[in-house]
Amino acid sequence: MVERTTAVSIRDVAVRAGVALGTVSNVLNRPQKVAEPTRKRVLDAIDELGFVRNDAARQLRAGLSRTLGLVVLDVANPFFTEVARGVEDRAAEDSLSVLLGNSDESEDRESAHLDLFEQQRVRGLLISPLGDLSARLGRLRRRGTPIVLVDRPAGANPYSSVSVDDVAGGRMAVEHLLQAGRRRIAFVGGPTTIRQVADRLAGAQQAVAAGAASLEVIGADGLTVETGRLVGQELIGRAAADRPDAIFAANDMVAIGLMQSLQMLDHRLIPGEIALIGYDDIDFAAATVVPLSSIRQPSELIGRTAVELLLAELEAIESGAEVDHEQVVFQPELVIRQSTAG
Known part of the structure; x- marks a missing residue:
């Protein structure tokens, strides 16, 4: 048997099952519309060919990503590891995934991560910024990407933020x-x-x-x-x-x-x-x-709260309501x- 080296497409599944492309799409997205024998034939073809749906491409076509971007100052610092855990746990509750970027206290790396997340059309951005990013973050926000500052107060800037005093x-x-x-x-x-x-x-x-x-x-x-x-x-x-x-x-x-x-x-x-x-x-x-x-x-709580604020902004944006930027400040403990x- 020759090992397949190219990705299996939805067209390959349609050919194997002997159905139209639209039928395969319905099985994947609206299975209730497809008769049981046809649905089984398509699913068997998917199993045989090892087809994996390309959610990233589907989301881009729909203009709606299920991914959040997170940029931290130093992922080797356990504090930021715990913040990231809080972000990921809360995002998972809404079936969202998280792309993690480590700026490593480098402005160049920070900028590269922002470029990548913008190209990936992330649903929203959580960032612990290295310096003053007001111009860059403002450009992202004007293009429709909501932003929450993490472990950094927003001050007079028009962003939601989660920080500690x-x-x-x-x-x-x-x-x-x-x-x-x-x-x-x-x-x-x-x-x-x-x-x-x-x-x-x-x-x-x-x-x-x-x-x-x-x-x-x-x-x-x-x-x-x-x-x-x-x-x-x-x-x-x-x-x-x-x-x-x-x-x-x-x-x-x-x-x-x-x-x-x-x-x-x-x-x-x-x-x-x-x-x-x-x-x-x-x-x-x-x-x-x-x-x-x-x-x-409260490292994990900082991460969870940041996602809560981002989800609230997304809900406001998608409903056409005015976005209310909230700044949450936790008190430290000796x-x-x-x-x-x-």
Whole structure:
């Protein structure tokens, strides 16, 4: 038997079953219109030939996709993995699929994903934008693609959004360090062109200003474990008196990297000499060598809520009603573990 190397078409099914193309289409889309013997003959032909319907082409012809696009900053960060899980679970409840794009904190990659999703005619777009995309997103919206910002407040922009009050979260983290008696505090993470990082830093600065302490901002070009390791190595090279006595890391990944480097110098360094707190409360935070204190975000709920807002916009658009842009802001939660104790 010669292996078939080309896709089976609806025409091939019609020829095998000895029916018209329209009859095959009815079996696939309106089976109640086809007599049982004819329907069985078509289904048998489909099984024999291994025919798979091309839903993408069908949806394009109908002008209606069943796919949502999701762009996140870093899919390697478990926080965004959990957000994506929430998006996918909620989308599946409405029989929608999700295309995931990882910008990896790169404007070029972000732009490429937006181009691809526009070409794919996604039903709607969920995005955690890297910078100011108002012009690009505005063009997509004018072409009929509704947009919801994820983990980023919309502010004055005409979009629905789901976010966490990161200023409050940053303030909460540093207030906790101050209550633990720490006064020489460092903020580690970046870049501050990422809105979430800038807001967390702003909150830290507010807390320090009210708490008679100092805040050293140690800039970084990423939010990864490796970023934290590199900063940790720099801190190890300092004299003990020049090190901070507490660190607020912009996210848990940076905090884990810091812990790995600092523990190599002395396993008692955290929390003995340096208290350490992260942000996001990913699953790994509780499983580090010294369980990590963190600021918790409701990651899966953020994803689910973003889809809810998008579906509400789609319903309004399809019914001809006015679109009501809603901005949902969740409050963060302080989770205290051993890394800030003592």
